[in-house]
Structure formats: structure tokens, C-alpha cells
Amino acid sequence: MEQPLVTLTTDFGRDSSYVGQMKGVLLSGCPGASIHDLSHSIRPQHVREAAIFLADTTPWFSADTLHVAVVDPGVGTSRRIVYVECDRQRYLAPDNGLLSRVLLKAPPTRVISLKNRKYWRSEVSNTFHGRDIFASVAAHLCLGLDPTGLGPEVDDLQTLDWAIPTTTDQQIVGEVICVDSFGNLLTNITVDQLVVRGPESERVVECQGRRITGVCNNYGNRTVGELIALFDSHLRLEIAVVNGNAAQQLDAREGTTVIVY
Amino acid sequence: MEQPLVTLTTDFGRDSSYVGQMKGVLLSGCPGASIHDLSHSIRPQHVREAAIFLADTTPWFSADTLHVAVVDPGVGTSRRIVYVECDRQRYLAPDNGLLSRVLLKAPPTRVISLKNRKYWRSEVSNTFHGRDIFASVAAHLCLGLDPTGLGPEVDDLQTLDWAIPTTTDQQIVGEVICVDSFGNLLTNITVDQLVVRGPESERVVECQGRRITGVCNNYGNRTVGELIALFDSHLRLEIAVVNGNAAQQLDAREGTTVIVY
Amino acid sequence: MEQPLVTLTTDFGRDSSYVGQMKGVLLSGCPGASIHDLSHSIRPQHVREAAIFLADTTPWFSADTLHVAVVDPGVGTSRRIVYVECDRQRYLAPDNGLLSRVLLKAPPTRVISLKNRKYWRSEVSNTFHGRDIFASVAAHLCLGLDPTGLGPEVDDLQTLDWAIPTTTDQQIVGEVICVDSFGNLLTNITVDQLVVRGPESERVVECQGRRITGVCNNYGNRTVGELIALFDSHLRLEIAVVNGNAAQQLDAREGTTVIVY
Numbered sequence: 001m002e003q004p005l006v007t008l009t010t011d012f013g014r015d016s017s018y019v020g021q022m023k024g025v026l027l028s029g030c031p032g033a034s035i036h037d038l039s040h041s042i043r044p045q046h047v048r049e050a051a052i053f054l055a056d057t058t059p060w061f062s063a064d065t066l067h068v069a070v071v072d073p074g075v076g077t078s079r080r081i082v083y084v085e086c087d088r089q090r091y092l093a094p095d096n097g098l099l100s101r102v103l104l105k106a107p108p109t110r111v112i113s114l115k116n117r118k119y120w121r122s123e124v125s126n127t128f129h130g131r132d133i134f135a136s137v138a139a140h141l142c143l144g145l146d147p148t149g150l151g152p153e154v155d156d157l158q159t160l161d162w163a164i165p166t167t168t169d170q171q172i173v174g175e176v177i178c179v180d181s182f183g184n185l186l187t188n189i190t191v192d193q194l195v196v197r198g199p200e201s202e203r204v205v206e207c208q209g210r211r212i213t214g215v216c217n218n219y220g221n222r223t224v225g226e227l228i229a230l231f232d233s234h235l236r237l238e239i240a241v242v243n244g245n246a247a248q249q250l251d252a253r254e255g256t257t258v259i260v261y
Numbered sequence: 262m263e264q265p266l267v268t269l270t271t272d273f274g275r276d277s278s279y280v281g282q283m284k285g286v287l288l289s290g291c292p293g294a295s296i297h298d299l300s301h302s303i304r305p306q307h308v309r310e311a312a313i314f315l316a317d318t319t320p321w322f323s324a325d326t327l328h329v330a331v332v333d334p335g336v337g338t339s340r341r342i343v344y345v346e347c348d349r350q351r352y353l354a355p356d357n358g359l360l361s362r363v364l365l366k367a368p369p370t371r372v373i374s375l376k377n378r379k380y381w382r383s384e385v386s387n388t389f390h391g392r393d394i395f396a397s398v399a400a401h402l403c404l405g406l407d408p409t410g411l412g413p414e415v416d417d418l419q420t421l422d423w424a425i426p427t428t429t430d431q432q433i434v435g436e437v438i439c440v441d442s443f444g445n446l447l448t449n450i451t452v453d454q455l456v457v458r459g460p461e462s463e464r465v466v467e468c469q470g471r472r473i474t475g476v477c478n479n480y481g482n483r484t485v486g487e488l489i490a491l492f493d494s495h496l497r498l499e500i501a502v503v504n505g506n507a508a509q510q511l512d513a514r515e516g517t518t519v520i521v522y
Numbered sequence: 523m524e525q526p527l528v529t530l531t532t533d534f535g536r537d538s539s540y541v542g543q544m545k546g547v548l549l550s551g552c553p554g555a556s557i558h559d560l561s562h563s564i565r566p567q568h569v570r571e572a573a574i575f576l577a578d579t580t581p582w583f584s585a586d587t588l589h590v591a592v593v594d595p596g597v598g599t600s601r602r603i604v605y606v607e608c609d610r611q612r613y614l615a616p617d618n619g620l621l622s623r624v625l626l627k628a629p630p631t632r633v634i635s636l637k638n639r640k641y642w643r644s645e646v647s648n649t650f651h652g653r654d655i656f657a658s659v660a661a662h663l664c665l666g667l668d669p670t671g672l673g674p675e676v677d678d679l680q681t682l683d684w685a686i687p688t689t690t691d692q693q694i695v696g697e698v699i700c701v702d703s704f705g706n707l708l709t710n711i712t713v714d715q716l717v718v719r720g721p722e723s724e725r726v727v728e729c730q731g732r733r734i735t736g737v738c739n740n741y742g743n744r745t746v747g748e749l750i751a752l753f754d755s756h757l758r759l760e761i762a763v764v765n766g767n768a769a770q771q772l773d774a775r776e777g778t779t780v781i782v783y
Contacts (some may be wrong), residue, residue: 002553002554013441013443014536014537015275016442017317017318018494020297020321024323027266027322027323027326028323031264032263036542036545036549039538039539044504056543057543057546058542060545060546060653061545061549062546062549062550065546065549076478126478127491127494128493181537233543233647233654243566243595274702274703275536276559276563276564276703277561278560278561278575278579278702280560281561285579288527288584288587289582289584292527292584293524296558305704306765337739387753388752388754388755388760392582393755
């Protein structure tokens with residue numbers, strides 16, 4: 001039998017004991033699980049950052065991979081935990097908007113509220129559902145449990161608002177939605193919005209008062225230190241400094257306005 | 262056959278070449294081993310931090326998991342390396358107190374001093390026993406080697422002193438034993454010590470001159486920025502700031518006094 | 523069948539979405555691959571650091587392990603991507619000198635330029651060949667693809683210059699080539715260069731104006747805070763502070779001169 005694939009995304013910190021405990025419970029329940037850490041460095045309680053991360057990363061996995069995502073400021077309150085099937089992937093997550101960007105791409109094909117305590121650890125702490133509910137349920141799913149057993153189907157998932165660029169005849173006004181580990185600025189402006197205005201080489205991109213003429217194809221054809229605009233691997237407009245850090249250089253962050261003329 | 266489970270805990274730094282070299286030797290010896298990083302971010306040479314980490318994390322793994330722990334300021338001296346069976350788990354560690362908190366829970370059922378060089382790499386460096394002894398021996402154990410072959414049984418493991426809260430009629434005086442990645446303060450005061458004094462909602466917790474009234478059940482029911490006391494997932498008293506960092510806010514660290522009235 | 527072993531070394535940052543996307547593509551193509559992260563914390567675009575890292579780490583793996591290395595400032599330009607067999611290991615890397623230190627040990631036994639788009643993802647972005655070429659080709663190799671199919675054999679790999687110590691009757695002048703996670707200074711002076719001058723206990727090592735008499739065998743036999751010289755696990759001269767950080771204490775870095783008398 002193939003090893004069931006599970007990924008983990010949390011804000012616990014990469015080397016925290018919490019991650020190890022989740023893996024212990026998961027592997028105790030399903031020793032054959034193939035576990036892959038996606039990120040444990042989501043900023044603490046930053047549901048929005050995790051939502052972008054999941055939407056960028058999970059679609060690249062094979063069908064039926066189980067993605068366990070625990071960024072959960074409401075742990076121990078009455079917030080729901082849900083099992084979601086969407087776009088051929090499977091998810092376990094708190095119902096706090098964490099999956100709202102995954103769901104922008106396709107509607108969910110199944111949503112179940114985890115109510116059946118049979119598949120939880122027998123003792124459930126108030127502060128660590130990642131171990132006591134998520135990891136335990138994930139082990140059962142890896143062993144082949146039909147998700148129907150987890151609880152009732154529901155249809156009212158929490159969502160988050162995602163800023164949409166405003167477009168006029170003169171310009172597109174968008175914003176930075178994420179700063180990556182290189183300091184590159186990822187925006188909510190996509191290639192199709194931009195190219196309808198004419199050749200990308202003639203577009204002007206403005207951020208923090210700095211103007212960049214032309215959207216180029218890659219980092220490598222420009223000189224070191226140059227401020228450039230390009231399309232990232234998800235076809236979003238990105239602002240970068242060749243071999244440098246655009247976020248620092250422009251003093252830009254999530255929410256900073258980006259305009260395309 | 263099931264894949265033998267091995268975990269790694271070191272102070273090498275997550276992305277150091279040393280971790281990769283250990284994995285190379287382990288997988289060369291036992292290609293089917295399933296290796297899981299618990300932490301490589303133990304503060305350098307900080308045996309006490311690693312001891313708490315191991316006691317918190319390893320009990321969640323299935324029986325007979327092999328936990329390889331290398332926080333080893335005495336590498337290359339005559340300090341012993343030991344194989345220990347305790348509470349259904351198996352360990353390889355330097356004999357420097359690293360397992361002393363695991364051993365608080367249960368006495369070891371077997372302790373062997375690694376004297377038999379047959380299972381070490383043929384060349385052993387003076388500075389990297391993690392690769393040349395630990396990883397090599399771990400590979401042999403994963404292949405099914407009877408630990409009896411590793412060396413003689415011994416019974417005088419090194420221990421560390423662990424502060425025990427002092428209890429009077431008026432108060433419990435304990436201390437912070439660990440600061441987690443969120444800045445939460447974990448203490449050596451446990452739920453059973455505290456609740457014998459009456460309802461937890463009426464207890465007063467004092468740390469760095471700040472007083473908190475009542476021990477609550479989780480983070481989610483309080484307001485952002487509030488200083489709270491609660492029980493962590495190991496039923497230790499914990500001091501936290503909702504969506505914030507208690508260690509920074511209170512200027513608290515390992516050893517800081519915590520009093521419960 | 524044994525699981526094919528793949529290692530990953532990049533400058534993406536450990537928890538970046540880019541690493542997760544590579545794993546997704548690799549596991550989609552070859553679900554049975556056993557993937558091991560070596561490092562994702564190479565300093566951005568720092569080909570030289572990655573070259574040392576790879577040469578230190580990959581030889582410890584079993585024969586035919588596939589090492590995928592993506593530190594690739596030229597992504598999207600006409601720089602080649604190569605498949606290399608060397609010293610029983612297999613590599614996928616950009617042809618930018620990344621393998622030049624591995625190749626110091628042994629000449630390559632096969633070098634192929636990845637020209638055949640058949641084994642790439644059907645859509646290839648300009649900025650993320652790690653996912654669209656490297657991970658896709660790695661999956662095919664894990665499934666048993668004969669590397670001959672990847673493209674034409676070539677023989678003109680890019681190299682980097684590596685400083686070689688200069689030796690006179692009076693002294694050896696070398697330099698720091700890497701600072702590890704403990705702040706230890708690894709140099710390009712090797713044990714065999716040093717011992718021909720007489721007993722290592724009588725050598726004097728100078729760095730940043732500080733002199734150390736004698737090269738010792740390990741960290742553990744000296745006092746805390748002492749500045750020492752020793753041989754690292756690759757038999758290179760190393761400068762360290764016992765339980766401390768030599769790089770900070772000496773204000774030393776890559777390229778800092780080290781002299782042995």
C-alpha cells in the first residue's frame with residue numbers, strides 16, 4: 001500500500017515541542033504515514049498569512065493529500081474544527097478563515113464539522129487541540145477512515161475579506177499581500193489584469209513613491225541592486241531588488257499600496 | 262516490515278551540515294529508517310533545555326521509537342554514551358543528565374554504556390560523535406540489533422537537579438522552567454499542587470510584581486493583550502499574554518520566581 | 523522496492539512556500555520518494571556557501587542518492603541546469619559553480635545538460651525552476667528514468683576559485699571559509715598541511731591578532747570561554763571558543779586570514 005501523505009502547517013515554531021508531539025500522536029496512530037512539514041513559521045496567530053501560504057502550496061500535492069493546518073487563536077473556545085475537501089485536496093483546519101483563500105479557487109466539495117469525539121484523544125486539553133484532536137483525527141483518516149464518521153456535514157464556513165485591486169481606465173490600485181523570505185513583495189495584481197493594458201514592458205509600477213518602468217521576466221537579466229517588477233511563480237505582480245531585499249529598501253509591508261499605470 | 266522510527270534532537274542548528282551528515286550515516290546503514298527531526302534548535306550546550314524538551318515530546322511516540330539526542334558539551338572527553346530504555350521509549354544520549362527529566366517519570370528498565378566499537382564508524386573523530394557513534398549505532402538498532410551487543414549494563418546515570426516548588430500554608434513558590442516560542446512562561450507548578458488550595462478561579466498568581474487573579478482554561482476567551490494564567494498541555498501552570506509575548510512583557514526568563522496564593 | 527532517496531538544499535528559507543511546492547511536485551510524480559531536507563538556509567544567492575555545504579554533507583549518503591541543489595541567482599537566464607554523477611552520488615544543480623567543491627574531491631563520471639523538456643512541467647515559470655524543472659526531473663529520476671534521456675552529455679562545468687593556503691618555511695597563510703551555527707571558524711588549512719611542521723601541540727595559530735598555542739583534540743578538555751584551535755570533523759583547522767562564539771569574539775568572518783607558525 002502507498003504511504004498516506006500528510007502535510008503540517010502551524011504557527012508553533014519549527015523546533016517546538018508542540019510539533020514533535022503532533023507527529024508522535026500521528027505516527028502512533030498510523031506508523032506508515034508520510035509526514036511533510038510545510039511551515040511551522042507562520043507568524044503567531046496570523047490566520048491571513050497562513051491562508052495565503054496554504055493556497056500557494058497545497059495545490060502542488062497529489063490528489064487526496066491530507067493537509068493539517070493549525071493556526072488557531074480560538075483554541076479551546078467554541079470555534080469549530082472542520083474537515084474540508086476542495087480542489088482534489090483534503091484539509092483539517094479550525095473554521096476561522098484559514099482555508100478561505102484555498103476556497104477562492106474552487107468551492108468545497110465536502111465540509112464536515114468534527115463533532116464525533118470517538119476519533120479524538122480520550123483526554124483533550126484546552127490549549128492543544130493540534131495534538132489532541134487534529135493529529136488524532138489525521139491518523140484515523142490516514143488509516144482509511146471514511147470522513148463521514150467525523151461529524152455532520154455543514155455549509156457555512158468562515159471567510160476572510162481579501163482586498164481586490166480597483167481598476168480604472170488610468171490605473172490598477174492593488175496592495176502587497178505577502179513578503180517572502182527574500183524580502184520580495186507579492187501583490188494581489190495578476191498578470192491578466194495587467195497585460196490587458198498593453199505590453200508589460202511599457203507598464204509603470206509604483207510603490208512607496210518609487211517608479212519601475214516595465215515588468216521583466218526574471219531576476220537574472222538585471223544588475224545587482226536594481227529595483228524590478230516581475231511576475232512571480234503564481235503569476236502575481238512581484239516587486240524585488242536583484243540580490244537584495246525590496247521590503248527593507250522600500251520600507252514596504254503587507255497592505256502597502258501598489259499602483260500600475 | 263514496518264519502518265523503524267528514529268527521532269533526532271540536537272543543538273546543531275536546523276540547517277547545519279552536521280544534521281545532514283548524521284542522516285546520511287543513518288540512512289546509509291538503514292535505508293528504511295523513518296527519521297523525524299524533533300528539534301535542532303536547543304540552545305548550544307544547553308543540556309537542561311534539552312532535558313525538558315525530551316520529557317515533553319518523546320512520550321507521545323509509539324513504543325520502541327528510538328530517540329537520538331545529542332547535546333553534548335563533553336564530546337571527545339571520557340563522558341559515557343548510553344542506550345536507555347524508559348517508559349516504553351528507547352534513547353541514545355550522552356550521559357550528562359540529558360535524560361534526567363525523562364527519568365523523573367519512570368525508572369529506566371535498561372541502561373547500557375556504549376563501549377563496543379564494532380557498531381561505531383571505523384574512524385571516530387574527536388568532535389563529532391553524533392555522526393561517528395550515535396548515527397552509526399542508531400542504524401544498527403534500526404536494523405534490529407539486540408542492544409545487549411552495544412556494551413555493558415550500568416546503573417549510575419548522571420542526573421541534574423530540578424527545582425521543586427516550596428509549599429507553605431500561605432503560598433506555593435515555584436519558577437519558570439522554560440519559555441516557549443510564543444513567549445509563554447512554563448513553570449514547575451502543576452495543577453494538582455494548585456487545586457488543593459481551592460477553586461482555581463480564586464487563586465492569585467504573581468510574577469515579576471504583576472498579579473493575575475484566577476487560572477483560566479484557554480487563550481481564546483480573554484481579550485487580546487491580557488496577561489493570563491492557565492494550565493498548559495502538560496498540566497503545568499503557564500503565564501501568557503493573549504496574542505502577545507509574556508516573556509518580553511514581564512522581562513521574565515528561565516529561573517524567574519512565580520508565586521501562587 | 524527500496525524508497526529512492528532525495529535530498530534538498532536551497533536558499534529559499536526553511537518554511538517558505540517554495541520548498542513545499544517542490545515537495546508537492548516531487549511527491550506527485552513519485553509518491554514513494556524519501557525526501558530529506560539538508561538545508562534551506564543557505565544565505566540567499568550565496569553559491570559559495572552552498573558549495574562548501576554540499577561537499578561537507580553529501581558524501582555521507584549512500585550511493586546513488588539524488589541531491590537536488592537550488593541556489594540559482596541566474597534562474598530564467600540561459601544558464602544551464604545539469605545532472606552530475608560524482609563520487610557515487612547524483613546531483614541536479616544549476617551550472618554556476620555550486621558543485622565545484624564536490625568536484626575538487628573527484629572528477630565527475632557523467633555530466634548531462636537538462637535540455638529535454640519532456641521531463642519538465644508542461645508550464646515552466648521564469649522565476650521558479652526549482653519546482654518546474656528540478657523537482658519534476660527529480661521525480662522522473664526517482665521513478666528510474668535513465669539520465670541519458672535528460673539531454674546531451676557536456677564536459678565544461680562552471681567552476682569557482684577556492685583559496686589555497688600559501689605555505690613558506692616560516693608559516694601557512696590560510697583563511698576562514700565558513701562560520702558554522704556555533705560561531706566556530708572553519709578554515710582551508712588541513713591537518714596534513716599542519717602536521718608536517720612538527721607536533722600539533724607546538725603549532726601557533728593566529729587570527730585577528732590573537733594567538734593560540736597548540737592544536738587540541740576536542741572542546742571538552744578545556745575551560746569554558748577559552749579560545750582554542752582544533753581539527754574539525756573534516757580534518758580542517760577550526761578556531762572555537764569553548765561553549766562560546768569565536769566569530770563574535772574575534773570579529774572574524776569568511777575570508778578572515780588565519781596563520782599557522
